[in-house]
Amino acid sequence: MYRSPIKHCRNCGAAVAYRVPDDGDTRERAVCPACGTIHYENPLNVVGTVPHWGDKVLLCKRNIEPRWGKWTLPAGFMELNETTAQGAARETDEEAGAQFEMEDLFSVMNVERVGQVHLYYRARLLSEQFHPGHETIEARLFTEAEIPWDDLAFRTVKETLACYFSDRRQGAYGIHVIDVA
Amino acid sequence: MYRSPIKHCRNCGAAVAYRVPDDGDTRERAVCPACGTIHYENPLNVVGTVPHWGDKVLLCKRNIEPRWGKWTLPAGFMELNETTAQGAARETDEEAGAQFEMEDLFSVMNVERVGQVHLYYRARLLSEQFHPGHETIEARLFTEAEIPWDDLAFRTVKETLACYFSDRRQGAYGIHVIDVA
Numbered sequence: 001m002y003r004s005p006i007k008h009c010r011n012c013g014a015a016v017a018y019r020v021p022d023d024g025d026t027r028e029r030a031v032c033p034a035c036g037t038i039h040y041e042n043p044l045n046v047v048g049t050v051p052h053w054g055d056k057v058l059l060c061k062r063n064i065e066p067r068w069g070k071w072t073l074p075a076g077f078m079e080l081n082e083t084t085a086q087g088a089a090r091e092t093d094e095e096a097g098a099q100f101e102m103e104d105l106f107s108v109m110n111v112e113r114v115g116q117v118h119l120y121y122r123a124r125l126l127s128e129q130f131h132p133g134h135e136t137i138e139a140r141l142f143t144e145a146e147i148p149w150d151d152l153a154f155r156t157v158k159e160t161l162a163c164y165f166s167d168r169r170q171g172a173y174g175i176h177v178i179d180v181a
Numbered sequence: 182m183y184r185s186p187i188k189h190c191r192n193c194g195a196a197v198a199y200r201v202p203d204d205g206d207t208r209e210r211a212v213c214p215a216c217g218t219i220h221y222e223n224p225l226n227v228v229g230t231v232p233h234w235g236d237k238v239l240l241c242k243r244n245i246e247p248r249w250g251k252w253t254l255p256a257g258f259m260e261l262n263e264t265t266a267q268g269a270a271r272e273t274d275e276e277a278g279a280q281f282e283m284e285d286l287f288s289v290m291n292v293e294r295v296g297q298v299h300l301y302y303r304a305r306l307l308s309e310q311f312h313p314g315h316e317t318i319e320a321r322l323f324t325e326a327e328i329p330w331d332d333l334a335f336r337t338v339k340e341t342l343a344c345y346f347s348d349r350r351q352g353a354y355g356i357h358v359i360d361v362a
Contacts, residue, residue, distance in 0.1 A: 014194070
């Protein structure tokens with residue numbers, strides 16, 4: 001898992017207690033009994049792209065857990081000091097080593113169960129040459145018929161790909177807002 | 182500020198050191214020399230609504246810092262165990278005490294400088310009666326001409342309101358993706 005429970009204060013190191021702060025808050029937080037620091041935990045953004053080349057889409061075979069060996073769109077956790085689009089481009093570079101041009105936001109998906117929001121952008125590939133990083137076993141292009149639907153790493157990837165090929169058939173791309181169970 | 186620097190490990194309380202982890206990462210993280218925990222810090226989502234009633238929009242006068250006394254759309258930090266839309270609805274209830282029906286996602290704004298992504302939904306008000314909470318001095322409706330443009334709390338509120346009234350004039354609402362400096 002990406003986040004372990006908060007046991008100690010980030011400011012002074014004392015053991016925290018979980019309680020509702022006295023500042024009008026309504027949720028339990030990890031509160032430091034020594035220095036008063038309140039620790040908030042909030043959802044994380046995952047940002048990525050749908051890199052496309054003609055009627056094909058680029059997928060990466062994961063060389064990391066979770067879902068080692070499954071296929072995914074290039075994506076990862078958004079970092080500080082970058083926008084959602086910059087983060088999506090960074091992940092596409094790191095995981096696929098692709099050359100591409102960023103296009104519009106394409107999907108916004110809530111994955112409430114794991115406290116994440118996933119945002120995918122369309123990206124137009126400029127070359128068929130890929131140089132995947134250490135997180136990827138293989139990067140290759142798939143037509144809609146070739147997509148390994150049963151071997152995709154995440155539900156958000158499946159939803160985004162389904163929307164992408166559906167929009168492509170209709171000749172117009174929207175922004176898809178989806179709640180993923 | 183919402184987040185203080187990480188000085189101690191959340192797992193064991195030891196003082197952390199900032200360095201690039203040995204796992205292929207490229208960024209400095211707060212790493213615990215005692216137990217090895219790597220601490221990640223990522224952007225936060227702020228979720229809110231544009232509550233509308235005829236040709237008017239609901240604004241709240243802030244009773245909290247930052248920007249005490251300035252006008253804002255109801256919005257706040259997205260919490261765990263809720264979707265972006267649920268968080269936006271919660272904030273609208275807490276800050277304005279309004280009755281409303283949630284509509285579509287309207288704006289997605291990167292505020293890179295502070296490590297935030299703001300997402301606003303349109304919300305159709307069902308009543309002109311508001312019961313604002315302790316974070317709000319006053320909640321009231323404004324036509325476009327009445328909006329206190331120079332007394333808005335945040336740039337994201339200004340951008341969202343400008344897009345809203347522009348779309349309203351054109352009779353069609355889109356999803357606006359904006360980088361806010």
